[in-house]
Amino acid sequence: MSAIPVIAAHEVSKAYATGGVDMTVLQPTSLTIDPAEQVVIVGPSGSGKSTLLTILGTLETPSTGRVLVQGREVTALREWERSAVRAQSIGFVFQQFHLMPTLTAVGNVATGLLYSGVSHSERNRRAVAALESVGLGHRLGHRPKMMSGGEQQRVAIARALIRKPAVLFADEPTGALDSATGEMVIDLLAQVADRGTAVVIVTHDHAIAAKFDRRIQILDGHATQEVGHHG
Amino acid sequence: MVSPLPRLRRKHLSPADLSRTALLGVTGRPQRTALASLGIALGIASLVALTSAAASNQAHLQAEFDAMGANLAIVTPARDPGGEQVPLPQTAPQAIARQDHVERIGVMETTPAGLGVFRNDLVPATATGGLSVAVARPDLLAALDAHLAAGRWFDDATRALPVTVLGATAAERLGITQPGDLLYIGGQWYGVLGILADSGLAGGDIDTAAILGDQWVRAAFAGVDDIGEISQIFVRAAPGKIADLRQTLASAARPGSPQWANFSGMGDLIAAREMTDDALATLGLALGGISLVVGGVGIANTMIVAVMERRAEIGVRRALGARPGQVAAQFVTEAAALSVLGGLGGLTLGVAAAVTIAQVSAQPLAIPGLVLLAGPAISLLIGCLAGLQPAVRAAHVPPTAALRAA
Numbered sequence: 001m002s003a004i005p006v007i008a009a010h011e012v013s014k015a016y017a018t019g020g021v022d023m024t025v026l027q028p029t030s031l032t033i034d035p036a037e038q039v040v041i042v043g044p045s046g047s048g049k050s051t052l053l054t055i056l057g058t059l060e061t062p063s064t065g066r067v068l069v070q071g072r073e074v075t076a077l078r079e080w081e082r083s084a085v086r087a088q089s090i091g092f093v094f095q096q097f098h099l100m101p102t103l104t105a106v107g108n109v110a111t112g113l114l115y116s117g118v119s120h121s122e123r124n125r126r127a128v129a130a131l132e133s134v135g136l137g138h139r140l141g142h143r144p145k146m147m148s149g150g151e152q153q154r155v156a157i158a159r160a161l162i163r164k165p166a167v168l169f170a171d172e173p174t175g176a177l178d179s180a181t182g183e184m185v186i187d188l189l190a191q192v193a194d195r196g197t198a199v200v201i202v203t204h205d206h207a208i209a210a211k212f213d214r215r216i217q218i219l220d221g222h223a224t225q226e227v228g229h230h231g
Numbered sequence: 232m233v234s235p236l237p238r239l240r241r242k243h244l245s246p247a248d249l250s251r252t253a254l255l256g257v258t259g260r261p262q263r264t265a266l267a268s269l270g271i272a273l274g275i276a277s278l279v280a281l282t283s284a285a286a287s288n289q290a291h292l293q294a295e296f297d298a299m300g301a302n303l304a305i306v307t308p309a310r311d312p313g314g315e316q317v318p319l320p321q322t323a324p325q326a327i328a329r330q331d332h333v334e335r336i337g338v339m340e341t342t343p344a345g346l347g348v349f350r351n352d353l354v355p356a357t358a359t360g361g362l363s364v365a366v367a368r369p370d371l372l373a374a375l376d377a378h379l380a381a382g383r384w385f386d387d388a389t390r391a392l393p394v395t396v397l398g399a400t401a402a403e404r405l406g407i408t409q410p411g412d413l414l415y416i417g418g419q420w421y422g423v424l425g426i427l428a429d430s431g432l433a434g435g436d437i438d439t440a441a442i443l444g445d446q447w448v449r450a451a452f453a454g455v456d457d458i459g460e461i462s463q464i465f466v467r468a469a470p471g472k473i474a475d476l477r478q479t480l481a482s483a484a485r486p487g488s489p490q491w492a493n494f495s496g497m498g499d500l501i502a503a504r505e506m507t508d509d510a511l512a513t514l515g516l517a518l519g520g521i522s523l524v525v526g527g528v529g530i531a532n533t534m535i536v537a538v539m540e541r542r543a544e545i546g547v548r549r550a551l552g553a554r555p556g557q558v559a560a561q562f563v564t565e566a567a568a569l570s571v572l573g574g575l576g577g578l579t580l581g582v583a584a585a586v587t588i589a590q591v592s593a594q595p596l597a598i599p600g601l602v603l604l605a606g607p608a609i610s611l612l613i614g615c616l617a618g619l620q621p622a623v624r625a626a627h628v629p630p631t632a633a634l635r636a637a
Contacts, residue, residue, distance in 0.1 A: 050634055059550060059630040072236050080554045084239040086630075087552020094633055098547045102259040114252070115552035117242030159551075171634050 004071045005032040006089070006166040006198045007056050012065030014051050026051045028065060029223040031216065033167060033200060038193045041202045042209035043218035050171060052218065053202045057090055057169045058082050070166055087115045091160030091197070093189075095172040097152045099144040105131055105155050106140050112162040123162075130158040134188060150181035157188060167198040174208065186211060244557055253564035256537065257572065267533035268573025270526025271613065274519050275574045275606045279581025281515025283598040284588050288511065291594035302334075303375075304473050306464040306484050307493045317491045318460040323484040327464060330479050332472040337374025337465040340366040340445050341457040346417035348441045350405055354415070362401050364416060365440040366448045366462075374465040375430060375437065382410030382425030390444035393451070394424040398438040402426045416441060419451070526573060527613040534566050534621035538628070545625055546633030555626035562622035563615055570614025571607055578606045 014026040026048045033039055033056075043049040054060040055067060058074050066075045069085055077085065091112075099108045109127035110120075118126070131140055134154040144152050153173060160168050170189060174182030186201070186208055193199040201208070209215050217224045244252070257264050306327065308319045328336050346364040347356055369385045371377075383389070384396060395414060397407060405414065412423045421443070430437050445459075452458045464484065468476055481489035538545070545558055553561075582598060589596040 054631050054634065057550075059634075070236075077239075080241060080556075081239045083549070083552050083554045084241065086550060087242065088239075090550075092547075092550045092633070094547070096543070098543050098633055100255060100259075100544065102255055111548075112551060114244070114248060115242060115548070115554075115557065117240070120245075120248065120251075 005034050005068075006037075006070055007031075007033040007200075008068040008071075009056060009062075010066045010068075012052075012055050012062035012067060014048075014055060014060070015063045025221050026055070026062075027221045027223070030065075031223070031225060033198050035166065035198055036193055036196050037198045037214065038190060038212050039198070039200045039214045039216065040209045040212040041200065041216045041218060041223075042204065042206060044204055047218040048221040048223075049202050049204075049218045052216075052223065053169055053171055053200065056200065057092065058086055059092075083115070087163070089166045091163070091165035091168040093153070093156050093160050093168065093170040093173050095175040097144070097149075097156045097176070099152055099155055099159075101144055104141050104143055105136060105147070105158075108144070108155055109158045109162055112159040116163055126162055127158070130162040131155070133161070134158045148181070149177050150184060153177060153181075153185050154188065157185070157192070161192060161197065165197055167200060168192060170199065170201045172203055173201060174203070174205065182208070241554075242552075244560070249560055249564055250568070252561050253568055256541075256561075256565045257568045263533065263537075264569060264572065267530050268526075268569050268576065270522060270529040271570050271573030271610050272526070272577035272580060274522030274524075274526045275577025275610060276580035276584065277522055278515055278519030278609075279578055279598070279602050279606060280584035280588065281518065282512050282602050283581070283585030283596075285509070285511040285515065286597035286599050287585065287589045287592075287594040290597045291592075302468045302473055304466045304468065304476065304480065305495050306466060306480055307462065307495070308460075309491045309493050311491075316457075318457070319464070319484055319492060321461065323461060323492075324464055326483040326486070327466055327480055330476065330483055332469040332476060333480075334467045334469060335370070335374050336467070337371035338368040338445075338461055339371060339463040339465075340368070340448065341460045341462045342366050343417065343448065343452045343455055343458060348401065348405070349415040351413075352415045360404050361439060362404060363436065363440050365437065365442045366445055367396075367442045368445045371442075371465065374467050376467070377430045377437065378428040380426045380428040381408070382423065384425055385442075385444050389424055391446035391450065392444065393419060393421050393447055394444065395421045396425040396427060396442045397423060398427050398440045398442070399429040400438040401441055404439075414441065416443075523609065523613055526570070527617040530566050530569050530573075530614060531617040531620060533569070534562060534618055535624065537565075538562065538621050538625045541625075542628050542632040545628040546630050549628070549630035550633050558628070559622040559626040562625045563618040566618025566621065567611055567614035570610045570617065574607045574610025577610070578603065581606070 010030050011028040012026070013024065013028045015022045015024040029052065041049045041052055055062045058067065058069065061075055066073055068074065069089055072085065074082055074085055100111065106124055106127045109130050110123035113123045113126065128140060131137060134157055136151060136154055136158065139147060139151060147155070173185055173189065177185060189199050189201060203209060213227060215226050217226065308316050310316050324336055324338050327333060342364050347359045348362040348364060367385065369390055372384045380399065395416065397405070402408070407423055407426065410423045410425055414421050414423060427437065449459045466480060477494050481492040481494050484492040548558060585598055586596055
């Protein structure tokens with residue numbers, strides 16, 4: 001079972017037609033991500049790293065190539081089926097947290113299971129557990145406005161983890177945080193991987209990238225992979 | 232070695248989860264919600280208030296007419312094609328009195344032509360003062376529900392004597408306040424037997440008349456054309472039964488040839504007032520309809536703006552596994568909730584307005600039950616329609632919107 005990669009991309013590329021000219025933002029790229037693996041995609045802004053993340057995360061379909069999630073080819077699926085794959089296997093964390101301002105921490109985290117067919121009470125029960133696992137057991141009833149940026153991002157991580165995804169994608173998760181808080185969030189994401197969920201982090205910050213063994217560098221849509229050492 | 236992939240399943244949002252999610256957008260921004268639902272609220276309010284006002288008006292009118300004589304009808308002889316009056320048979324009053332729902336009747340007889348009513352014999356014969364002479368049988372007083380301000384009404388003895396009972400206006404114009412005075416009518420002195428109180432709408436011309444006894448007139452004007460013939464039969468029926476009696480009364484008055492009996496009543500007046508009330512209700516529908524359309528457009532507009540503002544939220548929901556249809560359902564439900572909220576607010580406002588209108592105009596409160604049900608139902612329908620287009624837009628927001636929105 002564990003031999004099947006959580007994500008396998010074969011020659012995926014992305015091009016947009018703007019003003020009659022094809023703009024290739026991602027050159028054909030192949031890569032696999034194994035269960036519980038930690039991967040960082042690093043590159044300057046506009047390099048195509050976010051595009052790679054959205055393709056691997058099934059948020060966007062590639063112009064060419066195929067993506068498999070846990071052995072299932074998602075590029076051939078219908079829209080509702082891709083939604084189901086996301087609900088079942090993939091978690092996301094965003095730079096701007098994107099929490100619902102009117103919901104409490106529990107309510108926000110429970111939203112992670114809203115589209116998975118889990119009952120309201122069960123969602124809330126698991127949301128409490130997920131918040132406790134990211135060290136926010138004391139913030140259950142707080143709304144985003146009453147929490148610090150670091151706490152909000154931890155709520156967002158709990159929302160992504162509540163359904164125990166096979167892989168978690170984090171898009172510039174420290175981009176809106178100060179460096180100390182950002183480091184804490186990165187440490188938390190590293191722990192997530194230790195618990196069995198693969199983690200893919202997109203960042204432009206080489207200091208963060210240096211913490212991870214496996215790095216995918218992107219420059220002008222070209223991805224080069226390297227396996228480095230803890231820096 | 233390769234294990235078969237588990238089937239992907241469509242997970243559905245329960246109605247509770249759907250409404251909970253949609254209500255977030257409604258309760259999260261109270262100010263926006265209030266403004267967005269204002270149009271619908273005004274529409275439903277004017278619908279409720281104006282239809283209620285019309286209904287109150289109607290109820291008030293019914294009560295007023297019942298008190299005043301809505302149950303009063305008048306049967307008169309018809310004219311033939313040559314313009315000649317075809318007299319009612321002398322049996323007509325008894326025949327009418329026997330009909331179901333007829334409570335009491337009163338009869339007036341033909342008045343001798345050319346009689347003037349004067350204070351004394353010195354007044355020129357042309358100065359009639361707008362007064363007339365009427366000839367009544369004793370049963371007329373009860374049939375008209377008329378009352379005496381002074382003196383007495385005709386009885387079996389006085390109906391054969393040269394005495395008169397004056398209508399309220401007639402007495403006032405002649406300057407007579409007490410019975411016992413003399414009046415000069417048609418070259419003959421009459422003693423004033425009584426004075427009637429103002430009869431209101433029901434009595435018609437009786438207020439300006441000097442009423443003479445039927446037996447006296449038959450004796451004094453014996454041989455004169457038409458004397459002793461029935462000119463009007465006043466019919467007092469059970470409340471609300473007058474319209475049903477129209478055919479019956481004409482047939483009873485002139486068996487075999489009911490076309491020779493005319494029938495009139497307050498019903499015509501009521502019908503006229505009903506048209507006014509219908510116009511009021513129509514105005515309510517029109518005003519309400521316009522406000523509702525404007526309200527619907529307002530909600531659609533609010534929702535379109537909401538979709539633009541909430542692209543990130545939609546993207547997050549899509550990333551969490553929401554299908555386009557579920558996003559659309561959320562926005563339709565939110566629009567419907569805004570609209571129904573407005574509808575309920577409008578209902579409250581409209582009922583309050585109806586109560587106020589009823590109190591100020593001292594009319595009975597009448598709110599049509601149908602409007603109370605239709606208000607929320609209409610606003611639900613409008614909300615769903617208004618939410619459709621924004622919902623389709625929302626469904627088209629790509630999941631990547633969560634990444635790009637700041």
